[in-house]
Amino acid sequence: MNFSFNEDILFLKRNVKDFIQTEVEAVAMDIEKEDKIPDRIITMSKELGLFGLSIPEIYGGLGIGMVGKCALYEEIGATHNGYTTLIGAHTGIGTVGIVELGNKKQKEKYLPPMARGERIGAFALTEPSAGSNASNIKTTAVKKGDKYILNGTKHYITNATIADVFTVMAVTDSSKGAKGITSFIVEKDFPGFKVGAVESKMGLKGSQSAEIILEDCEVPEENVLGEVGKGYVNALKILTNGRAGLAARNLGSCQKLLDLSITYTEEREQFGVPIIEHQAVAHMIAEMAVEIEALRSFTYRVAWMVDEGEKVIKEAAMLKLYGSEVYNRVADKAVQVHGGIGYISDYPIERFFRDARITRIYEGTSEIQKNIIAGQLRKEYE
Template sequence: MDFRFDEEIEFLKRNVRDFVQSEVEAVAQQIEEEDQIPERIVEMSKELGLFGLSIPEEYGGLGIGMVGKCALYEEIGATHNGFTTLIGAHTGIGTVGIVEMGNEEQKKKYLPAMARGEKIGAFALTEPSAGSNATNLKTTAVKQGDKYILNGTKHYITNATVADVFTVMAVTDSSKGPKGITSFIVEKDYPGFHVGAVEKKMGLKGSHSAEIILEDCEVPAENVLGEEGQGYVNALKILANGRAGLAARNLGSCQKLLDLSVQYAQERIQFDVPIIEHQAVAHMLAEMAMEIEALRSFTYRVAWMVDQGMKVIKEAAMIKLFGSEVYNRVADKAVQVHGGIGYISDYPIERYYRDARITRIYEGTSEIQKNIIARQLQKKTLTKK
């Protein structure tokens, strides 16, 4: 496995890094205080092609593999996580379903505008009764002529307030359990589609999550994504596909925290020496660096496996679990290294600490990832018998 990037990816990495450091970081505190990403930043992101990371070139995207995407996600992760989530939710679960399972007509209709950032994507699976138990959906879809009528409520839907195109899971046959769930491409302007209450969150300011209310929502039959009854399988594929990318975003945040912590430990004087010379602080920095390097290696290995077309159900769950847990541990140590300043909202450390917490919950909790890993281990054992 050779993780050296080609000239194109190196060029893109430099551009994204420069943009993040010079533009996004300059407004990070503004995003936090106003709970809004400046439109100028969004427009510059479109010009850089960041909304087309997961979309093939023939539909206007960058057409890069998972290793390349992770290289860019790592750069994007090194700034305000609200901005990171806007991009990541769109290029990950917001578009991957159409890229991987859409028919040619659907791809031509939606992907070019999504690649340009003219249409933002979102993924609507979670409901009040269906979180980790994703098969317990109450949203229904009944076929009437050349359309389906959807009824139900989704919540915690990232990008809901700005999205134009939603991948929505609904029950088409309640007698079949998971095999009775179907995926739909739903546009925000369809009759009966409403964005409900915006959820107030602990972190991820600037990235808005909200309810989606479907009241006799009319969806054309040609907007079934994949085959009827394959929605649950589609959801698992969509979530698994993006897990290396999510880990890469966490990696970028971890590296940022380490850089800030090393700099502060060299500048902060206590007992007449920089605190980096105190063993307790030095050991925390060493532990942070070690875990970050382990996360980096594992992330790019899983990304490489995806590019090779290998089955990565177990590895994708592992990297999502490991990436989110490492991020939380690194963020905790960063607060400790910074001491009182790390707890003050005028500085970025406490922001990362709050933002890190959701990574152990969204797109599959840490506990669910452990269940997936254990089932895959069990299947492998049974296969050998």
């Protein structure tokens, strides 16, 4: 396994790190207070090519592999998680489906503007009755002539308020269960499509999540993504391959928390010495560092496996589980290390603590990851 980065990735990594540290970090508290990513930051992100991380060069993207993407996601994760999520949702589940499953015509139509950030992507699977049990979706798609008519409601859809292109799962044959679900590319301007209530969340300010409502929504037959009846399988593939990227974003946040914690414990004095000289504090710092280094190795191993075309269902689930749990443990220790100041909203530690909590829920809960891992292990021992 070779996790080293070529010169192109190192160049991008340096540019992204500089952008994150000098531009995004400067407005992180504004994002938190205003619940909005500044337009200037979005424009600069487009210019850096960050919206095209998952899109091949032939369609205007950066055309980099998963190891390279994780290198950039790690830098992006070191700032406000609302910004991180906006970029991650677009470059991950928002575009990967079209890249991996789209036909030539679909790719030529959608990927170039998505790579430029002119059209934002979103992924619409979750419903009020279908969260962890994703096969229980109720949204229907009925073929009429050369169109499908979609009816149903999705919720918790990241980027819903700003997205232009949605990968939507709907039931085309209710008699076949999960094998009767089909993926569609749905544009926000299609008749019958509308964005519903915007959800008020504990964290991830600046990353808008909302309902999408489909009322006799007209989707051209040519917008079927992949094969009819393979939508559930497609959804699982999209989520699986994106888990290394999600872990890399968590890794970046963890490293940021460690950096902040070391700086603080070197400067803060109690009983006449910097608090890092007290064993209880030093041990927490050491524990954070060990878990972060383990997560880094695991992340790039799974990313390498993805680039090699290996089957990563079990490993990706393990990584998603471990990455989100590590982020939550590191965030908890960072609050403890900072003491009272770690609980105050004027400082970033409190924000990271709240933002970390969703990582154990979205894109597959920790409990679902354990089910996947156990299921794969059983198959290996059959």
